[in-house]
Amino acid sequence: MDQNHPFGGSHCKKPRRDTSISDVDGPLWLPRNGCPVGALLCDIPRLQEVLKALAAEKPNLARPKAVKDYNGRKAVHLTIEGATLLCFGQAPEAINKLLREGSVEFLPGLRLGAQRCRGPARSAEKALASNSSCFAFVELFAGIGGFRWALEALGGQCVFASEIDVDCQDAYAANFGSEDLYGDITAVDAKVVPSHELLTAGFPCQPFTRRGERLGFEDARGELFFEVLRILHSCKPKAFLLENVWNMQFLDGGHWDADPQKCVFGEVYKKVISCLEDVGYEVQSKQINSDGWVPQKRERLYFVGFRRGLPLAKDFQWPEPPANGRSLEEVLESAEMAQCCELTEAQWRAVQKSSTWLSGGAPLRFAQLEGKARTLTSSYKASFACTAELVSDPQLERPRFFTRRECARLMGFPDKCLLGNEHSENRAYHQLGNAVCPPVIKAIAEAILHSLGILPMVHRKQ
Numbered sequence: 256m257d258q259n260h261p262f263g264g265s266h267c268k269k270p271r272r273d274t275s276i277s278d279v280d281g282p283l284w285l286p287r288n289g290c291p292v293g294a295l296l297c298d299i300p301r302l303q304e305v306l307k308a309l310a311a312e313k314p315n316l317a318r319p320k321a322v323k324d325y326n327g328r329k330a331v332h333l334t335i336e337g338a339t340l341l342c343f344g345q346a347p348e349a350i351n352k353l354l355r356e357g358s359v360e361f362l363p364g365l366r367l368g369a370q371r372c373r374g375p376a377r378s379a380e381k382a383l384a385s386n387s388s389c390f391a392f393v394e395l396f397a398g399i400g401g402f403r404w405a406l407e408a409l410g411g412q413c414v415f416a417s418e419i420d421v422d423c424q425d426a427y428a429a430n431f432g433s434e435d436l437y438g439d440i441t442a443v444d445a446k447v448v449p450s451h452e453l454l455t456a457g458f459p460c461q462p463f464t465r466r467g468e469r470l471g472f473e474d475a476r477g478e479l480f481f482e483v484l485r486i487l488h489s490c491k492p493k494a495f496l497l498e499n500v501w502n503m504q505f506l507d508g509g510h511w512d513a514d515p516q517k518c519v520f521g522e523v524y525k526k527v528i529s530c531l532e533d534v535g536y537e538v539q540s541k542q543i544n545s546d547g548w549v550p551q552k553r554e555r556l557y558f559v560g561f562r563r564g565l566p567l568a569k570d571f572q573w574p575e576p577p578a579n580g581r582s583l584e585e586v587l588e589s590a591e592m593a594q595c596c597e598l599t600e601a602q603w604r605a606v607q608k609s610s611t612w613l614s615g616g617a618p619l620r621f622a623q624l625e626g627k628a629r630t631l632t633s634s635y636k637a638s639f640a641c642t643a644e645l646v647s648d649p650q651l652e653r654p655r656f657f658t659r660r661e662c663a664r665l666m667g668f669p670d671k672c673l674l675g676n677e678h679s680e681n682r683a684y685h686q687l688g689n690a691v692c693p694p695v696i697k698a699i700a701e702a703i704l705h706s707l708g709i710l711p712m713v714h715r716k717q
């Protein structure tokens with residue numbers, strides 16, 4: 256095993272943590288700075304009792320001045336020592352008693368200053384018993400729940416989700432509630448993740464995208480991929496489905512070629528595959544364009560893995576895109592609904608001065624309504640001057656942006672999906688540009704569940 260890598264991957268250049276796979280029940284789950292965080296959640300009448308029990312330890316396990324309101328309850332933030340003891344199940348007896356009674360909950364990963372506290376996940380068994388779903392899944396780097404829209408439609412039950420961004424958490428909670436939603440995954444003890452059949456993650460793509468610096472695993476955000484490995488290694492779900500940008504395949508020494516036989520994969524991609532194999536999975540990947548399922552050209556890379564030794568997993572086949580997908584004009588809103596998205600005069604002037612307008616004009620900047628939209632990016636609104644695709648609407652004086660609902664439809668989110676909130680209306684564009692396309696996820700997940708023998712159960716239920 257490569258001692259430089261927590262999972263022994265042969266392509267890993269850089270040690271992440273000073274540990275090895277044999278430590279997985281110990282320090283491996285600790286956050287990058289090695290300091291666990293967490294809080295005890297209690298009702299107001301129990302607060303003094305909790306504080307007293309924590310103060311009885313030397314040193315005090317409660318952080319000073321760190322009692323915060325949370326959804327009508329109190330969150331008592333713990334010191335590093337306190338969070339460590341709680342994470343390892345070694346709380347002082349007085350606290351253990353309160354935990355056993357259920358009057359206090361431990362929330363590993365809850366950081367002081369985080370605007371939202373999320374409750375611990377239910378056990379998968381409880382979750383499955385609570386409704387008649389057929390399989391349990393988790394969604395890491397959940398964003399606004401693109402995987403969840405797809406997998407719930409297949410009869411799945413989300414038993415754990417993790418998302419660090421407060422606006423995303425709000426959007427997620429508005430649609431799915433916050434019962435299973437945790438914050439920063441680096442601070443979550445893998446032991447609190449309930450057992451599940453399918454792990455899903457669209458891990459952060461900034462280190463890999465063509466638009467960024469392409470530092471791959473040299474970028475701290477690239478290291479978040481190791482969180483996927485950590486949870487896979489600890490929970491050993493039957494399968495996983497991961498998504499990221501297509502050009503990750505060619506970073507660090509690879510190159511793309513129109514002839515797939517001539518494509519050369521780079522070190523980053525090889526490392527991802529070898530790390531996933533090292534934690535016990537047979538892995539396949541495929542670059543898929545979403546435009547068969549949604550009216551948007553969106554090439555993404557998908558990784559599917561089956562726990563080694565599962566006999567049915569050999570039947571897995573990547574889905575074919577449906578024929579005759581919808582065109583862009585079929586998802587547009589009326590001019591009346593869309594007029595709020597008309598460019599201001601200043602914005603329109605900026606567009607007309609941009610290099611893209613000067614070189615390509617309307618054909619380059621205006622959407623081809625009878626075709627497919629270009630890839631929606633997280634900077635759609637922010638990059639309006641140079642790149643955002645605009646709609647030329649004869650009923651409006653100036654071109655307009657896509658509405659948020661149109662963006663959601665371009666991604667394949669159902670119209671019942673609630674977008675943003677009064678604090679984060681514009682963040683919805685960002686969130687949608689970062690998301691996965693639920694119809695594509697649904698098609699791939701369907702194929703996974705088929706090969707696991709789970710899907711026929713779904714069909715019987717319907």
Ligand SMILES: C[S@@+](CC[C@H](N)C(=O)[O-])C[C@H]1O[C@@H](n2cnc3c(N)ncnc32)[C@H](O)[C@@H]1O
Nearest residue numbers: 396397398399401418419420439440457690691
């Ligand atoms: C590519 S987006 C995933 C979008 C998601 N698949 C969807 O459909 O909406 C990556 C997400 O990871 C979140 N994230 C980044 N660091 C995180 C961390 N340490 N813990 C949890 N979530 C994190 C980001 O806020 C972002 O929403």
